Amino acid sequence: MSTPVLVDANSPVPEPQNPSDLNVEQDFGDTRVIHLGGTLRAKAAVRSSDAGGVDEMSVAAADAAMKDLSADFQNWMGDEVNRLIAAYENFRDSDPGKRDIGPLFRAAHDIRGQADVFGYPIAAEIAGSLSKLLDKIEPDYLPIQLIAHHVDSVKAIYRNNIRDYANPVATQIIFNLRRAIERVIDARQKAIQEELRLKRAM
Amino acid sequence: MFRVDCSRLRFLIIDDNSYMRRIIRTLLHGFGTREVFEAEDGAAGLEAFATHLPDVVITDWSMPVFDGIELTKMIRQPDTSPNPFVPIIMITGYAERSRVFEARDAGVSEMLVKPISAKGLYQRIAKVVLNPRPFIRTDTYFGPDRRHLVKAEQYKARGQAAFLNNNTAHA
Known part of the structure; x- marks a missing residue:
């Protein structure tokens, strides 16, 4: 049987505590250091015998849920590849100077991730190589053909269901595209430096 | 040793990619979380943040209009944000050093580089819940301490008096 709790009917109801009130602050002149009061820890930390604090059961359950998903x-990858193709075609068909790199970059970046x-x-x-190219080179200087090679390669890999590095054609494609991108980025950086040098000389 | 009971935490996922949101949601449910909210861009994320007051925010970096960095800066506004101390885990395809520094300077608590894994996500959650970094407030920055190697205990060991003594000695 639980012990009854006596409550004074006239006593004020305590205000819920603001989590930031539990923080401890130290003033170092122009810098203030705020030690968090540990409200999140108090809310969710539980004792465990798992080494390193990793809840192996939770991780295993999440991995199993991912396996179900x-x-x-394969269908999701197909949707992402189609999004990449559509973004590339839109970029290619836009007037130079009015090209929006955003949708193409995000489509490539999402596949990368x-x-x-x-x-x-x-x-x-x-x-990932395509994202790097789109990130490093200004839209008006991007080589459309090289972007097309990347998009076609991603499309071919998906359609031929190439999933590992044992495929020699796939690894050769990666190597060639990477080398082509390095050349383009290198050439563009040299051109920028040359433009700067000429501006300074004028 | 402690672990995190994720069933006691409320999460907000902000990502423009619906598949990525689904993956993160699946992992969080696998950890036992019941309360998971979603937003598909930074602006909607900011509104959901004010409405749902999550314990942990998980955001993508690259989003249209209002990206994860801008979102983080808005959340870390100490005078206007509903909870400027909320842990922010950024999930991103960017692994470059300069990008990590940019995220850190915006006030991101932890970064998780894609491809995402259950263990990687759990470790980041455990870190922000069990060992949160102290926050720093200066004229130009508000957010988690950016010097990862300085432990909270070291700050506690240093007192304001010791700090003043040292500075007076140099004066």
Whole structure:
């Protein structure tokens, strides 16, 4: 039987405590250091015997949930590849000077980040190269043909269901595209430096 | 040793890619989380942040119009944000050093480079819940201490008096 709690009917109801009130602040002149009061820790930390504080059961449960989800990954990858193709075609067909790099970059960047999870690591790597190219070169100086090679390669890898590095053609494609991008970036940087040098000389 | 009971935490996922949101949501549910909210861009994310008051924010970097860096800077406004101390985990494809520094300077608590894994996400959550870094407020920055190697205990060991003594000695 639980012990009854006596409550004074006239006593004020305590105000809920603002989490930031629990913080401890130190003033170092122009810098203030704020030690968090540990409200989140108090809310969610529980004792565990797992080494390193990693809840192995939770991680295993999440991995199992991902495995259930993976039946959809091939279709999702197809959607992402189609988005990349559409963004590329839109970029290619826009008037030079009015080209918006955003949708193409985000489509490539998303494949770079997700294709590995979807089971297409080579496509992720090629999309990563394309992201790098789009990130380093101004839209008006981007070589359309090289972008097309990347998009076609990602498309081919998806359609031929190439999922590992054992495929020699795929690894050769990665190597060639990477080398082409390095050349383009290098050439553009040299051109920028030359422009700066000429401006200073004038 | 402690672990995190994710069922007690409320999460907000902000990512323009619906598949990525689904993956993160699946992982969080796998950890036992029940309360997961989603937003598909930074502006909607900021509104959801004020409405749902999550314990942890998980955001993408690259989003149209209002990206994860701008979102983080808005959340870290100490005078206007509903919770400027909220842990922000940024999930991104960017692994370059300059990008990591940019995220750190915006006030991001932890970064997780894609491809995402259950263990990687759990570790970041555990870090922000169990070992949060102290916050720093200066005229130009508000956010988690950017000097990762300086532990909270070291700050506690240093007192204001010691700091003043040292400075007076140099004066």
